[in-house]
Amino acid sequence: MVIMSASDEDILSDLLQCSICMEAFQTSGVMQPKMLPCQHSFDIGCLRKMSARSTIQCPVCRRQHYIQVEELTNNLTLMQVIDSKGPTPANTASRPDSKAQSQGSEGSVQNLYNCYKTPSKVRSTLKNYIQGHNDKEFEADHLSAILKCMDYYKQVGDAENIDIIITCLELVRSQIQKAGSQLLNFQKLMQRGDSMLDVCKTTLQALNCPLERAEITKVMEVLDILARSLQLSREQNSEICSQANMKNILEILRKELSAPSSMALLSRILCVLTNLSDEMPSTSLNIVKENGLEILETLFRNHAIRQDAKADAIQLLGNLAEIKDIQPDIIRHKTIIEVLKEFLVSQNHRVSFVSGLAIAHLSMLPKRDWTKLCTHKDLREDLLQKLYVQVSAWKSADDLNVRFDSLRPLYPMLEMFGSPPTQLFAAWTIHAFCDLDKKRYQEMLIEEEALDILIDIKENKYADPNVRKLVGEILQAIDSSGN
Structure with missing residues (x-):
């Protein structure tokens, strides 16, 4: 007989709840756990909100699955565990469905306007809000109050109260995930001077605070969701992806490369940069100005970095290679070109494809320019010949x-x-x-x-x-x- 410790119980409790809405799974209904092909499980309701045109992107590993929610199988293992445990506090906890309870919780979050300078009251208010409103969407006043808190503690820069910023960011993250692929519900909140731009700015500026690695990971998770979900204009993207903000993100990437203890944060940072720079010339240029290519070159040379993380880096490189003004800089980096050549013939189709994408972009630069930029006169033709062979085999x-x-x-x-x-x-x-x-x-x-x-x-x-x-x-x- 195995006796579970309190920490084991916590782990089990986490496994038995959806990581998006934080609600407990049930053996039937919308809270039934459905399993994606990547083996991560979420409840039916959250999966339907994430689904877009028969496509679901896993919020944990970010893999893209071309499948409908109705085609997913139940996670029978989780359902058996739920049955064996019987009713749990998570499953039987009363929800604040009454109007009186709802109004009380809503009023408390609006109190952030008055108590945002008192950390203990802020923590208590946020805790009550999370417990009472976990399954509900924000209202405009709520978002305004939460952003006000984030702005205040970001400016104060007090390391002891970083947890408040992180809690606020997690609230924003959960609301974006709940809003669904079109984010229409979330966009309705953009009143009283708040905007998508405010959320992005505040999240990026949180990186100026003295964060621990775990806290940086949470900020990057929010940035990743924002970068993938919010359709910002080029002007908005230019405003939030300033050279200073790109410098902060790249500095975190550089530190991760010096002592890579986990590939998860490394890949997350690369995905954030990739999504922010997608068809965004100013962002791509700011990445290069802050020595982004040199950092990528260091990543490619590091034998401790896994191939899938290097594939993420090449996908970012594909965005940079799309910008004509950056193409000569990339070609000058011999290591980057060698890696593209090596990865192009990889047995991993995704690795080969993203390498081919970068090479195809770079091939837009005329042969005479390649000859000036590299010592190997026939390098462009060599790469293109290999590209033709690879594409023909896909x-x-x-x-x-x-x-x-x-x-x-x-x-x-x-x-x-x-x-x-x-x-x-x-x-x-x-x-x-x-x-x-x-x-x-x-x-x-x-x-x-x-x-x-x-x-x-x-x-x-x-x-x-x-x-x-x-x-x-x-x-x-x-x-x-x-x-």
């Missing part, structure tokens, strides 16, 4: 765990008639992702007015035959779908 995008919010970065590649490998990479990618999610990506091609480019390739008898074949199949599939 089958589908099922195992890539990659998602495009826009296909625009691929369209200039399609127009590279003088570089068939570059064209082939773009055509294969569009073809594969249209197969993966026809509705999403076919509509994207139409909305982004890319059909004329595809038709030009199909009708150009001098274009590479493999490129023409893929493009023809894309156009035929669109016609068949009635789009």
Whole structure:
């Protein structure tokens, strides 16, 4: 017979609750635990809010799963444990459903306006709010009060009260996750001068506080969710991704590389940088200005860093390589080019694909520029030859765990008639992702007015035959779908 310690009970309690809404799993109903292909489990309600067009991104490991909630299997192991334990405090706790209880809790969080300078009262108020409102959405006053608290303790910079900032950030994180893929409910809160920009700014500025590693991890988790979820304009992105803010994030990355005790935080930082720089030239330039390429070069040279973390770094590199002004800087870094060449032929399809994406972007730079920037005169042609061979061997995008919010970065590649490998990479990618999610990506091609480019390739008898074949199949599939 095994006697469980208090810490064991805590661990078990954590396992038996959804890590998104923090509610206890049940053997039936919306709180029934469903398991993603990556083995992480969440309740049905939270999964439905995360699902977007038959796609679910796991909030724990960030893998992309192309599956509907209804197709997921129950986590029978968790359900058996719940049955064996019987009713638990988590399962039987009374919820604050009455109007009186709700109003009392709402009033307490608004008291933050009056007591935000008294840490003990703030902690008590936040605790009561979490207990009473865990399954409910914010109201505008609530968000305003929480942001006010965060701003105050961020400016005070008192190490003893960092936990208040972290608690506030976790509240914001949970609300974004609850709001669903469109974030419409969360966006309704943006009143009284609050905005998505305020949330992003405050989260980034929290990195100026003296944080412990565990606290940095929590801040990065919030930043990761914000970067993936909030569709900021280029102007908004430029405002929050200042050179100073990028410097803070890159400095944390540099420290992690000096003594990598866990790949989780390292990968999280790389994902934050990748999502913030996606089609954002100013952010990409700020990353490079703060020695981002040198830090990536150090990462690639570090043999203690796992290949999947290096793949995350290459995905970031793909964003940087998209910016014309950055391309010469990348090509000058010999180690980076060597890693791209090595990873391009990897047996891991995702690693090979993200390497190919970076190489395809860099190939947009003319051969004469490559010759000036590197000692190997035929380096560009060597990389492109390998790219053509690799792309020709790829089958589908099922195992890539990659998602495009826009296909625009691929369209200039399609127009590279003088570089068939570059064209082939773009055509294969569009073809594969249209197969993966026809509705999403076919509509994207139409909305982004890319059909004329595809038709030009199909009708150009001098274009590479493999490129023409893929493009023809894309156009035929669109016609068949009635789009």
